[in-house]
Amino acid sequence: MTDEPTLKKNFLTEEIEADFASGRYTGKILTRFPPEPNGYLHIGHAKAICIDFGLAQQYGGGTNLRMDDTNPSKEEQEYIDAIQDDIRWLGYEWKNLLYASDYFQQLYDWAIELIKAGLAYVDDQTADEMRANRGTLTEPGKNSPFRDRSVEENLDLFTRMKNGEFDEGSRVLRAKIDMASPNIVMRDPTMYRIMKAHHPRTGDKWCIYPMYDYAHGQSDWLEGITHSLCSLEFKNNRQLYEWFIDRIAEVSGFPEGVKHKTRQIEFARGNISYMITSKRKLLKLITDGIVEGWNDPRMPTIRGMRRRGFTPGSIKRFWDEAGVAKRENLLEYAKLESFLRDELNKIAQRRMAVLDPIKLVITNYPEGQVEVMDVPNNPENPDDGKRQVPFSGELYIEREDFMEDAPKKFFRLSVGKEVRLRCGYWVTCTDVVKDEEGNIIQLNCTYDPQTRGGNNPPPDAEGKQRKVKGTLHWVSAEHAVDAEVRLYEHLFTKPKAEEGELMDNINADSLKIVNAKVEPSLVDAKPGDPIQFERLGYFTPDITTSDEKIVFNRTVTLKDSWAKMQGK
């Protein structure tokens, strides 16, 4: 987790290296991550974070974290704080924490210069009129009747817009470019709209707020960003991004201390099967009560995944291995799970927990006896040592580890069969106890005292070694602790979860809550601690866990080739 994954070669690294080789840039690479503080970061943002921070790190540069706070009607301080927390959790640190709103005055001053140069005008058309006159994908637009106002009138109107003299929606400032451009982004784009909203940072100072297109490029430029890496849908906007900077450079020159223009390069965002990242849809899951909130362990948010038990390392490695390109994609959730398991396998403490308990009674075990068994905390890492687990004549094992009419391939318990209880004893099932309805309520077994600790018994007189195929996990009934365990599945039934009507694809079984019996040492586990319940999967205590009620989240199951065989 401490060593950063080395990023693979891709078209971004190629371009970046070319930019330094050609002398376009000297010095250090500087990127930026520009989240809009109107929601929580999700797995898709994590890709951008890995690229923006990871690439800069790889080339010895830095990354500015810039809150894209140009729309106060949707943005809140709560998100500004959460975003920083999530980025740090992922393991990245920014060079500077900045806000687009830091540049509101500069942006305004430049707008004045653009107006003076005849490159911007105040438009009195309604939003509907503007839309009608914008033309369509195949037809050019029409010039606004207000397009040729005098500089003086534009200056007067724009100043009054700023002073709050006009109603919201009554006027906008537009760049004067080309209403017939085949790139619709260039058809006199809006630079400022009137918005009388309270801004978390600038308060009530401004009645006008800049649009993304007018704010983003210049923010990059002012900060001396070398590479502004963003997703594909901004490809069309790049022409405008460059237009603003070029025009401002002509009209006002470069800002103090700024030597170069920023290069925007677009890459494809990453989609993952069974997950969605649309903020609107995610919010609907919450408002419709499908999930608990932004940090529900089933949510693809950083907070949700963190609560679920994901590690930052696995998320970073996933995006690193996924690569970067320019095509639409749908990564398999299995790939994410693979890197998750890989890391968890190395660090997770092993414990025993029985999710669906059935009582196992050892009929020949001395009544009332309790033994303490040494069990390794992590066989993958002997340095983690061993712990002591109480063993007795009354245990719980997993209901599905017993079968009455077992097929030959069933390596677990069945009447007449012998199995190993992990680090306990070898037991043979003699008979079962059923209730009136015929349900099995207890398994009676005998144990072999020569197998203490789960070890092989000595060979028989002919030197033959007795063997068992199966090893089961267990907890001592008397010592077991009750715990609630939350078992998660995909939130959606279709891999392309984003497709079609959201509510048609909801997996009704995405959360299953069971009452488990767990070994006593688990009472000390803390939220975030990676724990493997042996033979079941990786779990971590939920943030709601308490002394009164222990709660675990299942992060991911172990691979299960038995279940796979059954499925066939």
Added chain:
RNA sequence: UGGCCUGUAGUUCAAUUGGCGGAACGCCUGAUUCUGGUUCAGGAGGUUGAAGGUUCAAGUCCUUCCAGGCCAGCCA
């Protein structure tokens, strides 16, 4: 019937820039194992979207076609 972008194993990406198409994940075998996990060894899987062309040689260059994506917010 506009502009721009993208098509390479099931999936995501590579292919030294024109020189024998690979990896990861997934899938299938086998070995090992006190977790049906891990680990190890091996295997299957490709008309490089299609058709033409240039070339000794094309995934890579050219032409045409097909499919998919983005853009018509006073969102980002």
